[in-house]
Amino acid sequence: MATQRRRDGKANGKANPAEDEAVYQAILHALLEGKLKAGVKLAEPPLADIFGVSRERIRKVLHRLGAERRLEMIPNRGARVPRPTLDDVRSVYEAHRVLEAGVLTQLVRHIDDALIDRLTAHLAEERAAATRGDRAASVRLSGAFHVHLVEALGNAELTRFLADLLSRSSVMVSVYEPATDSICAVDEHGAIVEALRARDVARAIAVSREHFLHVESRLHLDDDAAPASEDLESVFSAVKPKRRKR
């Protein structure tokens, strides 16, 4: 029962540039927040029903997410939430670690007081969130610290790659990271800033390396734990319901 018709007063086959983005963001956020269990099938008809848009729009978004390797697309068999192996996760963390070593090496030519000030201010935010016990903010700021570092180089390619790695690790963290600990220990970020303040790149790299190895060592496999919902309706419940199934 899935042939969908528009039922809002709007015109029929016309451009709606924002709708694509809205659906994309909704699914992306669900992925980033780990609301979608690994291996879950994302079929087009039910999603079109939930979001109240045409199936082709869903289709486009699904294929876009597949191209970004955020969904696993199998020809004629639809889209599934990928099930990253522990090796996949290690690859992402290792890539981040290797990249940051290169960034810090290059960064020595860009260090100035303004940068140190910005990083110091960021550390203060991180500490505030930690003492406040705001885990969501901690995770976000923890990632933002590394974004600040790479942004200091002003290289769009590197910034994009790091942002991609970061978003990938945040998906994986929800699978493999024990939920009780914070992702990055603030002290280690502080140590990196201190090394940069002293223009001691070698020490900054060493600290960064230890920092990542520390995070990687905490990863472990949780096969049984399955807190994510199976029901797509409830996952996307925050979505404005244009026409929900009755």
Next chain:
Amino acid sequence: MATQRRRDGKANGKANPAEDEAVYQAILHALLEGKLKAGVKLAEPPLADIFGVSRERIRKVLHRLGAERRLEMIPNRGARVPRPTLDDVRSVYEAHRVLEAGVLTQLVRHIDDALIDRLTAHLAEERAAATRGDRAASVRLSGAFHVHLVEALGNAELTRFLADLLSRSSVMVSVYEPATDSICAVDEHGAIVEALRARDVARAIAVSREHFLHVESRLHLDDDAAPASEDLESVFSAVKPKRRKR
């Protein structure tokens, strides 16, 4: 008349998994080989005609290339071959340089005789192509050298990123690089291998850095030179013409 059916013997609206890929590869190769002039408009109807496929297929490929940032997509205005600025090119080279510094740092833990042997064999190939005067092979092998380096780490994320950077720079080279010189001087690649053989990572990084700076210094802006064809028909002339316009 009845609802229109297909006139060629083939089935009607049916799956052809290879056709997508063929069109994608054809346009991608044209881009990589610099056959498409920067700024050229890639409209759907003429391409559909040239390749003898439906417009939707062209459409899908165009949007895919746009998602990979190989084409510039403007809503309601179609696809254009991007015109990279000199800064864009520098970003790609700098990213490659920074990444390779990190790779070499990490590589010290992976160096073994087998790796050195593989790199040495590759150098021989490069030298052979150079003395043979085979510029196309030189460019290809020159890039492959850096791929070999990153592949030694066995990290899928890093390998993918480097391959992406490499394909991007090969597009840009056709715009900004003087066509007479080879891309990478073989001697510099040899120097990197020598440093790795001696397990001297610091020297390897220094050589690599100089290597890239050397390449970057040769970049320059060629505004007037416009050897690429304006006519899509001739660019894709190698394509099997299913149904060419008459």
Next chain:
DNA sequence: ACCATGCCAAATGTGCACATTTTTGAGTTC
């Protein structure tokens, strides 16, 4: 001449109707 305006052809974007493929499940056999 030059710029503003309006019209028309061409290009892009989208829903829909199937064709094709996969999946499901009931019925049958061993």
Next chain:
DNA sequence: GAACTCAAAAATGTGCACATTTGGCATGGT
């Protein structure tokens, strides 16, 4: 009961018919 068959149902993939938007060109006013 397990496995196998096979037909129906559901899901994916694709061409096509418009709706919408853009760009160019002619026309007319200043």
